[in-house]
Amino acid sequence: MRLKEITDYIESRYSLDLAYDWDNVGLVIGAEDARVERVLTCLDVDRAAIQRAVSSNADLIISHHPLIFKGIKKINSRSQKGRDILEIMRNGINVYCMHTNFDIATDGLNDHICKLLKLKSTSLIGITxxxxxxxxxxxxxxxxxxxxxxxxxxxxxxxxxxxxxxxxxxxxxxxxxxxxxxxxxxxxxxxxxxxxxxxxxxxxxxxxxxxxxxxxxxxxxxxxxxxxxxxxxxxxxAQGIGRVGALENKMTLSELAREIKTILKLDFVKVCGDLGMPVENVAVVSGSGAEFICDAAKAGAQVLITGDVKYHQAQEALESGIAIIDAGHHGTEKHFSVLMKEFLEAGKSELSIEAFSGKDVFECL
Ligand SMILES: [Zn+2]
Missing domain, CATH: 3.30.70.120 (Alpha-Beta Plaits)
Structure with a gap:
């Protein structure tokens, strides 16, 4: 199958226009007429993902986080990024990235978490x-x-x-x-x-x-x-990055935190707020969503589920009257690889697709 057939299929659902201006989504490395049989989906194009793609003879890597974010002036063996790109190209691997367009899109990462939580009457926060x-x-x-x-x-x-x-x-x-x-x-x-x-x-x-x-x-x-x-x-x-909705049944903040651990398959989450407080309205922003604390509070959320929340941001959240469940950047986005594998299998069944799970950069001892 030609690469363009795959990217057209992806973009018919997850338009590149949805992404933030600062983002770098779409075909980052590759030729549109390249032949693709094997695909590796992953959160990050890191060393482990590249090695797996090479060893499994993948023709295409589809990642959530962009391989190249900002402009780079040199691609050579003097930097790890340069060596990664050279290795990818030497092995004839194409790289396609779908980042904030996948967060924002209907049926993207945020909707996925809402579905797992069975949130009702969801609406948008952070309109883009x-x-x-x-x-x-x-x-x-x-x-x-x-x-x-x-x-x-x-x-x-x-x-x-x-x-x-x-x-x-x-x-x-x-x-x-x-x-x-x-x-x-x-x-x-x-x-x-x-x-x-x-x-x-x-x-x-x-x-x-x-x-x-x-x-x-x-x-x-x-x-x-x-x-x-x-x-x-x-x-x-309208389109927006975050979601806010109501739980089917009220629960305490502590119960919700444990629920998140279970449905996102996490070892731990960090919680900021009164563990015994009853919670019904929940906001979700996958990845780094601390900047949406105020939007979530204004939208009536009692708790924001996100990742990468700093100490002082959590303090500000408490002052704004909203609790935080920090399920981690990796924890809220690691499902990308499986979601994309399922999406591709539904429309391009001829492809052989591997969802690479990868590892969080952090370990909890
Ligand atoms: Zn992310």
Missing amino acids: HEQSLCKIAVYVPKGYEDTVRDALSSAGAGHIGNYDSCTFGIDGTGTFRPLEGSKPFIGAKNSLEKVEEVKIETICTMSNVKAAVESVMRVHPYEEPAYDIYELVNKGE
Whole structure:
């Protein structure tokens, strides 16, 4: 299978556009037409993952943490990073990274933890993106309304929540005079025409408006269809890195911490807060999520489950009235390799895929 087939499949679900600007996601090393049979999924492209990929003849490594984060000026044997990259390339291995786009995406890492916790009524914290919307108005001669409506809907316009094909029609009279060089569908040259028309209005995302207009142009009977596009103040679907939701059953902070240990398969978690306090509303930010303490508290969470929380950040959390369960950076993200293996197996069953578990950089003695 060509590498591009795999990256197209991944990006159809986990768009690169979802990632933060500072991130470095997508194909980091490789040729899109490279042949891929064996894939290794992992959290980090560290020494252990590279050695495993080489020994198992993997053609592609898919990691959560980017192999290259910031710009590097030299790739040579004088640095460990340089030696790693040289080894990867010498062995014909491609590297693809999906980091904050996988945290933010629906069915990414944060949703995975929410599912394990069976959180209800989840909403977003740390909004990163809201879809810009527009209104498309198309003027159609009577008899062609449904054709144009179908064209708009098939291009994705008119989608509101759990409804599609949402349009509104207003009857009216259109006027026009065909000039020299025209080939009018209705009327004659140099003669003013009055035609019964319908103005069809529908909502559309700005990213989809070009496709919607092109779809209308293909079916509209007029030589010069008239249409308007208005930018709207209301926003569409939002995306964000964290989640907040309610537990099925209230439990104490201590019970929740033990639950997290079990479902994330961890040896330990760190807890900051009153262990006996009842907890119902829970926020989740995988990886390093301490910067979302205030957002989580504002969203009504009584506890934030995340990793990499510093001493003073935990103190501030207590002052903000929110408890912390620090399940570790590795602990909240190590499931990436299995999740990606399952995702690839579901759509690209021809591939041989290994989920490399790797090790936390920390050990607890
Ligand atoms: Zn991370």
